[in-house]
Amino acid sequence: SAPVELVAQPVNAQILPEGEPATPMLGFNGGTPGPVLRARQGEVFDIRFQNQIGEGSAVHWHGLRIDNAMDGVPGMTQDVVEAGGEFEYSFRAPDAGTFWYHSHNRSWEQVAKGLYGPLIVEEPTPPDVDHDLIIMIDDWRITENGVLADGFENMRDQAHQGRLGNFARALVEPVTPVRRGDRVRLRLINVATDRIFPVELEGVEGKVVALDGMPIVDPQEFSGLILAPAQRADIIADVITDAPIGFVFPTRDGPYLLGEIPVKGANTTRQPSEIPALPPNEVTSPDMGSAVSLTLTMEGGAMSRRMMQGMMGGDIWAFNGQSGLTDTPLHSFERGQTARIRLVNDTRFPHGIHLHGHHFFEVGADGNLGALRDTTLVDAGETRDIVCVFDNPGNWLLHCHMLGHQAAGMKTWVEVALEHHHHHH
Incomplete structure (x- = not known):
């Protein structure tokens, strides 16, 4: 089959609320985040990366245990893909789970500008859920007129916590309403360049079933969930209210709503059941x-x-x-x-x-x-x-x-x- 085209290019994105200005950024295939890349466990991803951002780039497939030549690190696993160039990535997906892809060239700037997207590897038999939703959490340093602030290599930032944004959001894909009583799989990804996000969930009851794409043997409570940049958590949970599901960033100034999933109607057929553990991925036992x-x-x-x-x-x-x-x-x-x-x-x-x-x-x-x-x-x-x-x-x-x-x-x-x-x- 023909490879998937993944084109890095300048885009405009509605980062600020509707009615505010759009933000000039970088993205893939016309948007940021880039498209959801999906395959079944064991299948091969064939991706033709085309670089149209006007400077060198490359794509790293974060968390995927793949061939070194496909890891996307310029100067270590491949040459940088120059402006106007392309590179064919082909790799087998050994593990089922939630992963992501992002630029690994001048990443502190290119990722901050939006060069990232989700990569999902499905289990051979996926868990029984009504909705499977990707939630990417990011922050941006944005000026009043909607432009990303310069200073991507600000030394004071680098010597402290990094480039922390002044606006944060949880981007939900796809944004379909769910019903009370539905069982949902929520795939949380912290795509921020530097910010650590503690996350609280409202309106659902369930368990964390995987971290960084790897299933947890005994699913755990999601209270106290903290996601460092690049970390992921998969949660399987039941919708327990008619109010929207909320993703909340607790701050010293009180709770900050990052985003929500609308709830409409009720699922009357699903029977209550335990949250199942996901099937483990194959890993060698340490000696x-x-x-x-x-x-x-x-x-x-x-x-x-x-x-x-x-x-x-x-x-x-x-x-x-x-x-x-x-x-x-x-x-x-x-x-x-x-x-x-x-x-x-x-x-x-x-x-x-x-x-x-x-x-x-x-x-x-x-x-x-x-x-x-x-x-x-x-x-x-x-x-x-x-x-x-x-x-x-x-x-x-x-x-x-x-x-x-x-x-x-x-x-x-x-x-x-x-x-x-x-x-x-």
Whole structure:
């Protein structure tokens, strides 16, 4: 079949409420967010990316454990796609779940301008729901006349929390009304460049069934849900009111309504039932007995020794004293090797650490392996261990997904060997 055309181009988007000016942005296929890309688990995505934004770009398929050559990282997995150029992406979707795609070239600016969209991989047998809805949460820094504010590389922003917007919204696709009594699947994606969103849901009762596209063994309550940039949560829930379903951002100034889904009529046929767990994706069990131990210490930012001593060439942030990408990886893994990585946040700000090409287990306070994630939020001063089986060969980025922090040096990479590890006796 012919590849899907994914054309990056300038667009106008109604970010502010109707009646306010539209905002000149970047998008895919005429809009931002870009189109929903969908396939069944195990199927192949064939996508012809065409770059019509007037500068270099590339597309990263966030959270998908795919071939390294298709990961969309200029300078590491492919050449940048120059203005007017194109690139054919083709990759198998190994995991069912909620993913997304976004520019990975000058991402702190191109993602802020709207170059992103949702990517959904359906289970072979999807759960029984009446509606499957994608909710993308973003914020924008917008001027009174509806234009995105400049200063995408503002150093003060980068040294603090990144580029925080002054207007936030939850974009719901498709915006069909649901009925009281319906069971809905809500796929929440934080597509903001830098803002962490705590999210409260109104008008539904249910459970979080997946995080970052990976099913949770025991679905959990969604109170206290926090989404760092790039994190996702799938919720299966029942509509319990006639009032709209609300997505609320709790702030110091009180609750801020990000968006809502209208409720009309009632579903009288659905019988009450437990929220089911999703079928697990296939992951290799970690070999804790022979795990490599590594430490990744986050340093820098405002009020840090690094800043006081004067930064070298705008390198505000560092991992293990090193800012930006070096010629040598953080570590070279044998294929299939398990690592336990201690993430130490020695800064005054939270960081959402994203590993390309793999998912990893968050290690709980009790020492047990928790959720499988591709992005983990580590609060200021906090230390968290993650456990990862490095079984996908290639060169993979490991970076802060606060894209302003990534721009200012908080990134490194790992290498996974092509050959499987064989013990020599």
